Each structure stands twice: as C-alpha cells, then as structure tokens.
Amino acid sequence: MDYTLIFGHKNPDTDAICSALAYADLKKRLGFQTKAVRLGEVSKETQFALDTFSIQPPELAAEKLAKNQDVILVDHNEHSQSIDSLEEGNILEVIDHHRISNFSSEQPVYFRTEPVGCTATILYKIYKEHGLEPDAAIAGLMLSAIISDTLLFKSPTSTEADHITASELSKLATVDMEAYGMELLKAGAGTENLDPTD
Amino acid sequence: MDYTLIFGHKNPDTDAICSALAYADLKKRLGFQTKAVRLGEVSKETQFALDTFSIQPPELAAEKLAKNQDVILVDHNEHSQSIDSLEEGNILEVIDHHRISNFSSEQPVYFRTEPVGCTATILYKIYKEHGLEPDAAIAGLMLSAIISDTLLFKSPTSTEADHITASELSKLATVDMEAYGMELLKAGAGTENLDPTD
Ligand SMILES: [Mn+2]
Numbered sequence: 055m056d057y058t059l060i061f062g063h064k065n066p067d068t069d070a071i072c073s074a075l076a077y078a079d080l081k082k083r084l085g086f087q088t089k090a091v092r093l094g095e096v097s098k099e100t101q102f103a104l105d106t107f108s109i110q111p112p113e114l115a116a117e118k119l120a121k122n123q124d125v126i127l128v129d130h131n132e133h134s135q136s137i138d139s140l141e142e143g144n145i146l147e148v149i150d151h152h153r154i155s156n157f158s159s160e161q162p163v164y165f166r167t168e169p170v171g172c173t174a175t176i177l178y179k180i181y182k183e184h185g186l187e188p189d190a191a192i193a194g195l196m197l198s199a200i201i202s203d204t205l206l207f208k209s210p211t212s213t214e215a216d217h218i219t220a221s222e223l224s225k226l227a228t229v230d231m232e233a234y235g236m237e238l239l240k241a242g243a244g245t246e247n248l249d250p251t252d
Numbered sequence: 253m254d255y256t257l258i259f260g261h262k263n264p265d266t267d268a269i270c271s272a273l274a275y276a277d278l279k280k281r282l283g284f285q286t287k288a289v290r291l292g293e294v295s296k297e298t299q300f301a302l303d304t305f306s307i308q309p310p311e312l313a314a315e316k317l318a319k320n321q322d323v324i325l326v327d328h329n330e331h332s333q334s335i336d337s338l339e340e341g342n343i344l345e346v347i348d349h350h351r352i353s354n355f356s357s358e359q360p361v362y363f364r365t366e367p368v369g370c371t372a373t374i375l376y377k378i379y380k381e382h383g384l385e386p387d388a389a390i391a392g393l394m395l396s397a398i399i400s401d402t403l404l405f406k407s408p409t410s411t412e413a414d415h416i417t418a419s420e421l422s423k424l425a426t427v428d429m430e431a432y433g434m435e436l437l438k439a440g441a442g443t444e445n446l447d448p449t450d
Pocket residue numbers: 063067069070129
C-alpha cells in the first residue's frame with residue numbers, strides 16, 4: 055500500500071467528497087500515487103453531482119488507518135473530524151478552509167488553509183499554480199463543491215474568489231452555473247420538501 | 253495603526269528578518285498596508301546581507317502587541333517563539349517551513365507551511381503565483397535567507413526547491429551565489445574564528 059490516501063471529513067458533504075477526488079486527480083497528474091476515499095455515506099446532493107459528471111464515488115475508507123499510511127486531509131484539519139487512528143498515519147498535507155484547531159505535526163508538512171468558502175476554490179488555485187486545469191468532469195465536481203458550501207454564493211462564508219472560481223469551473227464543465235446550482239441544491243434538499251412550482 | 257505587522261521569530265535569524273522584509277514588500281505591491289518589524293537584535297550575518305543590498309533593518313517591535321493589531325507571522329508558528337501577547341492580536345496569515353506546534357485560529361486564516369529549507373523559498377513561489385518578481389535588493393535578501401537556513405545547501409533540511417529558488421534569486425540579485433554565500437556565512441561566523449587562508 056504505497057499510495058497516499060486523500061479524504062475529507064466524517065459525515066462527508068459535497069466538498070469533502072469532491073475535493074478528495076479532485077486533489078487525487080491533480081496529484082496523479084503530478085506523478086504521485088494517490089487514492090481518494092470517503093469517511094461516510096454519500097449524500098443525495100453529492101450523488102447528484104457524481105451522476106451528472108459520470109464519476110464513481112470514492113471507496114469507503116477502512117475503519118482504522120494502517121500504521122504509517124501516508125494521508126492527505128482535505129476540507130478539515132481537526133482530528134476529531136478525521137479518520138479514527140489518524141495518529142497511526144503520516145499526514146503529508148492538509149488543504150482546508152476552516153479555522154485551525156490545535157493542529158500539530160511532528161515534521162514540517164504542506165499545510166494550506168485559506169479564508170475562502172470552499173476547499174475546491176483553493177484546489178483550483180493549486181491546479182493553476184502547476185499550470186494545469188481540471189478536465190470537464192472534475193471541474194464539474196469542484197463547481198458542485200463550491201455551490202454546495204456557499205449555497206450558490208449566498209452563504210456569509212462565500213468570497214469573491216469562490217464566485218470567480220465557480221464561473222471558470224462552469225465553463226470548463228460546460229454547465230450553466232445558476233441552473234445547475236439550483237438543481238444540485240434541490241437534489242440535496244430532497245424532492246419532498248420542494249415547492250413543485252419553483 | 254491600520255497597517256499589518258509582519259515579523260519572524262524571537263532571536264531572529266536571517267530568514268526571520270529577510271522574509272519579513274520580503275513579504276512586506278510583496279504585500280505592499282499587492283495593495284496592502286504592511287510593515288516589517290523584528291523581535292530582537294540583528295545578527296552580524298543578517299547585517300552583512302542588509303548592508304550588501306543597501307536595505308535598512310526592520311524596526312524593533314513594541315514589547316507587547318496592541319489589542320486587535322493585525323499581524324502576519326513568518327518563519328515561525330509557535331506562540332512561544334512569537335511576540336508577547338500575540339493572543340491580543342489578530343493573526344491574518346502564517347508563512348513558515350517548520351513543524352506545526354499546536355496552532356489554533358478562531359477564524360479561518362491564510363496558513364501556509366511547506367516542507368522546504370527556508371521561508372523565503374515559499375515566498376518566492378508566492379511572488380510568482382501573483383505574476384511578480386522581487387527586485388534585485390529584495391531578491392538578495394531572500395537569497396541570503398536561503399543560504400543561511402540551508403548552510404549553502406549543506407543542511408539536511410535543504411531541498412531541491414531551495415537550491416533552484418536560490419539560483420533564480422542570485423540572477424535577480426546579480427550576485428555569484430557560491431562566492432556571496434561563503435562571504436555571508438563567514439560574516440555570521442565572526443572573523444575571529446576563520447582561517448585567514450580560506
Ligand atoms: Mn465540508
């Protein structure tokens with residue numbers, strides 16, 4: 055098992071799943087052996103995004119981390135939100151947009167948090183820093199993560215960077231951002247709660 | 253006092269001083285009000301670098317941080333290595349290359365550590381991410397920081413990224429990296445300890 059596992063937090067939301075898939079894609083393109091996994095069930099909203107862009111969900115992670123397993127955390131940095139026995143593994147990187155909660159590392163690591171509305175916004179920046187662009191399907195997943203975390207830019211955590219990034223991703227994914235965004239959020243809300251006229 | 257203070261750790265080494273000056277330069281060019289300060293005396297080695305590139309040292313910081321003062325930490329992330337009463341201030345960013353030691357933030361922040369030999373190596377990447385380049389004097393200071401932290405690439409913490417970055421910086425600074433590097437390290441060692449024949 056010489057690949058690095060990449061995962062978001064427990065009770066994964068769309069960002070936790072899609073940012074793991076996107077970062078695994080980028081790392082593979084950069085020559086690293088990586089595998090996205092998830093720490094819980096795929097939500098209806100996330101499944102809608104995966105179906106729209108024809109991407110399989112990540113595998114469910116094993117319950118406990120193997121000793122010395124290399125890992126990359128996305129969309130979280132708190133141990134309590136992460137895989138059980140995280141301390142057995144070796145954290146190589148953290149990419150996140152949440153407050154930092156008592157984080158320590160034994161060695162220097164690549165740790166990057168930015169005060170934006172979604173991890174995928176940071177990942178898009180990292181793609182560009184490497185002179186790369188996500189393909190249409192991965193761009194669609196990253197767009198879905200931003201729409202989900204910012205509630206289509208209506209959340210107080212949404213920033214200009216999220217909006218600009220989402221616009222660029224919607225072009226790469228060739229979807230209409232507003233129309234797709236409403237569909238995605240509706241898929242998450244569950245059809246039974248929706249007014250059939252809107 | 254509506255500018256952001258940028259500083260390295262107590263007992264500042266050349267990276268702590270020069271990375272504060274370099275990042276203050278970059279932030280100013282990006283439109284932010286910033287001021288580099290230092291948390292201790294300028295070493296002989298650092299003074300040699302400042303003299304070579306005709307840059308004034310940063311001011312000594314006040315003993316205690318003013319309430320709600322915005323700050324950016326470079327070359328450290330541990331509170332114990334930072335300014336007294338750091339908790340009174342508002343940490344906007346951290347750029348560092350050390351292990352992370354129990355770091356917490358109340359809000360999401362821009363926090364970036366990378367496993368390289370010197371903070372200046374990360375800062376050069378950030379200049380480039382903004383499509384910018386340090387001028388000759390700032391490049392000279394950043395080069396000095398890398399030479400100092402990596403002991404001219406002989407330290408076990410030195411990485412390929414440090415070496416490549418230093419080469420590029422030496423061109424911008426128009427100095428010979430090896431010759432200048434030996435002079436810098438000698439200035440730090442103190443002349444009394446040096447063999448006059450080497
Ligand atoms: Mn999340």
